[in-house]
Amino acid sequence: RKEVEQDPGPFNVPEGATVAFNCTYSNSASQSFFWYRQDCRKEPKLLMSVYSSGNEDGRFTAQLNRASQYISLLIRDSKLSDSATYLCVVDAGNMLTFGGGTRLMVKP
Amino acid sequence: GAVVSQHPSWVICKSGTSVKIECRSLDFQATTMFWYRQFPKQSLMLMATSNEGSKATYEQGVEKDKFLINHASLTLSTLTVTSAHPEDSSFYICSARADRVGNTIYFGEGSWLTVV
Numbered sequence: 001r002k003e004v005e006q007d008p009g010p011f012n013v014p015e016g017a018t019v020a021f022n023c024t025y026s027n028s029a030s031q032s033f034f035w036y037r038q039d040c041r042k043e044p045k046l047l048m049s050v051y052s053s054g055n056e057d058g059r060f061t062a063q064l065n066r067a068s069q070y071i072s073l074l075i076r077d078s079k080l081s082d083s084a085t086y087l088c089v090v091d092a093g094n095m096l097t098f099g100g101g102t103r104l105m106v107k108p
Numbered sequence: 109g110a111v112v113s114q115h116p117s118w119v120i121c122k123s124g125t126s127v128k129i130e131c132r133s134l135d136f137q138a139t140t141m142f143w144y145r146q147f148p149k150q151s152l153m154l155m156a157t158s159n160e161g162s163k164a165t166y167e168q169g170v171e172k173d174k175f176l177i178n179h180a181s182l183t184l185s186t187l188t189v190t191s192a193h194p195e196d197s198s199f200y201i202c203s204a205r206a207d208r209v210g211n212t213i214y215f216g217e218g219s220w221l222t223v224v
Binding site: 087091096098099 | 142152215
């Protein structure tokens with residue numbers, strides 16, 4: 001079993017749709033959690049950190065469920081510009097583990 | 109602006125030669141930096157963890173004699189691809205975090221290596 005697992009997708013959604021991604025992790029000692037966005041042929045860029053209480057940034061909402069060891073990302077009112085690969089990143093102290101990424105394609 | 113700078117962005121080299129890629133943290137000190145490789149349409153694969161002042165920790169399957177990592181200062185780590193082969197052609201990315209757990213991890217802009 002991979003340490004951090006994501007559905008690779010692609011998720012094909014129309015503009016304006018709401019889409020959600022999940023990410024499961026196996027290391028219960030994990031301390032910090034992040035969602036990164038990676039555009040084609042570019043480096044990953046931080047989208048948002050994920051806190052136990054859940055956090056929201058505009059159209060994006062991230063949730064953490066420590067008991068079930070998963071994090072989620074919800075995107076509301078999808079835009080064409082949201083098309084990218086979304087990487088779940090789990091930080092267990094000095095060990096950083098990436099999920100394989102979930103590809104999102106937003107269509108007009 | 110970038111807080112982790114990677115250089116060069118693009119490099120083409122001949123088979124058998126060596127290529128050095130630099131990763132610098134610009135606004136912070138980073139005891140630990142990470143090196144990744146990403147082939148087209150694949151996910152990031154951790155190659156090694158670079159530790160300032162000590163030997164790097166390599167992931168299984170990554171040849172430490174082929175991918176030399178040097179982390180000589182708190183703001184600079186280098187990856188040298190030795191005796192490059194065409195199959196080493198890939199996107200190499202570094203990342204770094206300020207020396208405090210929970211801080212954001214920043215990525216360099218990546219380096220595209222093409223071996224001909």
